[in-house]
Amino acid sequence: MTNASITLAVPSQKGRPALELFRVRHIPDSVESRPSSAVVAEPTSINPPGSKRYYFLLMAPAILVLAFISIYPFFWMIYMSLHDVDIGKVEWNNFANYLKLPSDTRFIMGWALLVQYSAMCLFLQIVIGVFLAVALNGSRFEKVLVTTLLMPMMMAPLVAGMVWYFLYNGTFGWYHWLLQSLGILGPKSILASANTAMIGIVLVDVWQWTPLITLITLAGLKRVPQDQLEANMVDGASPVRNFMSVTLPNLYPVLLIAIMLRFMDNFRFTDSILVLTGGGPGNATKILPVYLFEVSFKFFKLGRGAAIAFILLIVTIILGMLLVRVFERGQPKKG
């Protein structure tokens, strides 16, 4: 039995604060003896036992800050989404902001493009990121290469967008010239065609954020039990088989974090797309967050923008929870 399970296995006692469950209060006799440093001794509490008021006072500053910067705007967003909002004028509009959305083709198309964009980005980032992590793991130049790889992440997305905008430029862009020389592109630059513009913006995201996946995966790889890998190899497993049956299952938790981070980031992403295409040509790259930005800060339809933002938020939360469930099921069972 692991340490964590000892902690959680403590039966809850009626009337005790939930937080107390996470303290080690009792070590069952069945637990085998360990070095004394491995067993967490009960801390000497300075708090009166069960003082909810004390805990609340401790958390109060954080709650206040959170309320100010997050909870208040959240409820204000919901309020706005139910009204026509303008300076000095907030009028109830009978859910019109929500009711109009199903017939708004740009809203519907925005969703479709967002799913397409996120799926393409996630797939490429996970595949390339994991591949790079495996290739780098234990390499002699691991530290230097990881540092080099991290550089795109350090760039502001808006700046990254501008850099790629110039690289893609049909008149003087180096990547445009390269892609054309290789016969991959025709005379049109990648952002000038509705067929290729989406690929153009996906590549920028992949370039900038794949290193994050690599970094997280690399951290996960360090925790893969060597004994299991060695045992598997002794049993005659190939490196690929070893990766699939030992490494990958052990990477599930870190991959979950990586996918969650990137998925949620993509669902609110606008920066480089605004610079690269502004959502065009046509509406070919107008993913929902870009449309949301446009509605709110170009058309100044703040009520409609709030309604779109609220729906986007709810969907993000639901999808996030589903994602966690899927990965929880996929994790190898312990014990």
Added chain:
Amino acid sequence: MFSIPKNAVYKRVSRRKFLELGGGAASALGVGSMTLGLGSTITRSPVQAASSEDAKWKQYAGSKLVFMSENTPPSFAIRDNIKAFTDLTGIEVTILTDDLPVVQQKVGIDLRGGKADYVLNYVQDKPIGAPFGEFYTDMTPLFGDSTLPQDPDGYGDDAWFENFLSACGRFYTEGKIVALPYDCAVACTFYRQDLFEANSKDFEAEYGYRLEFNKDSTWQNVIDMAAFFKKAKEAGKDVPYGYAQHQGSFAWTTQLDIQRFLFANGRWMDWNIDDVYGSKDPGKTNWGDDSSIAMLTKFKELADVCHPDNLANGTLELNTVYQAGNIAMQTQYHEFAASIEDEKTSRAAGGKTAYAPCPKGDAKWIKNGGEAVNGTNCGIGGIGINGNASEDLKRAAYIFAIWSVSRDNQFNVLKGLGGTPTRKSVLEIEEVKKAQQRPTTMPNALTFDAVYNYGIKNPNFVLGPKIPNANEYHSILAAEVQKCLSNEQSPEEAAKSIQGQLDELNGAG
């Protein structure tokens, strides 16, 4: 290694005290920078009508103003020369510049949020003036205020080029003036006369007329010329593409491209509204009618023979394409002549480029019974005063506004970075008259004949449409036209889709 004195400062200041001091300093810095760094401040010395001119100019000495502007030549030139204004008035002005879409968002949030962080704004007629016009100060009471300095050239319609004051200053009503014309970008044709001359024989052999461009050249001629160059290029000849447009990421530039084309052919307009003042209730759109479908078909025909990057290029990028020698002709805003004539950065410099009015409509195409004109449109940038500001801030801002649009200032900008005058009196200056012929030290002046003597005159000039939903209208139009040009939908489908969306937008469905 280091000797630390017993009474070192860090030993005398407790950790708690250090944190308190640090927190206090950070808060003060934050609040201070927010209130003083960005916001405008006012200091006033009262004056009367009988006070001297100098006292009137200096009545707000010590004040600070913030001007949010597009990154156009006048703003750079005025920023470089801001000391002259501070010496004259004692007022400090911070000029912030950015791309127009960013300016639009920043001033929009400021105005609609009831703030006056930017007390002076660049009021670009359609993208900023049309949606936010009512949030600006009415300048008409200030024009007659004897306690303020006034420009001897005045501010009436006659002081500016035809319709300029109305374009950026009047929105939905005649009486109120919310901005003074600060700069302008009027469309005209830039073409490579060296390439035209070199290819004239081949062109004439194929199309039966000379390869030349003048005020009578039509959009059909432009299609012919673009097709000729494209065909030659694809056949391996060392020529650039013939023509290109700006239909990239900024929706307004696409709207202007299509508007010029449709207006040229029968003076077709999106709505039957007053083109000068605009309308808050434009009603049903004309999109979807026979003219719009026919014109969109022709527009697509033109796009198909243009430079392939039309859908990625905005105004700046298109100009770069022309500067790089990759196209033989463009319809561009006259402020770009300065960069075209710069021999360090442009292959089209050195007398290779000629300037002409925008192409004319083709009588054979017209379906609405209107006339064929040299459809010319524009962006007239005004300087306006935030209506949320205090009365004194408004007055101080007015002093800067009238100084920035004065004849002398516009002349200096034209000489310096290449401005685009809005005051008629600037063109009366001998030096400017001479500069309209080569060799010139004011390259923008080479376009003045095509622009001021022809393009902006009736019946060629189209100003609007000014509607409160201007930015969403630009976005809808750009997206649907771009889809049509990308072969995602037919011209008829595009025109009908625009019709449906615009009527819904304006509650006219």
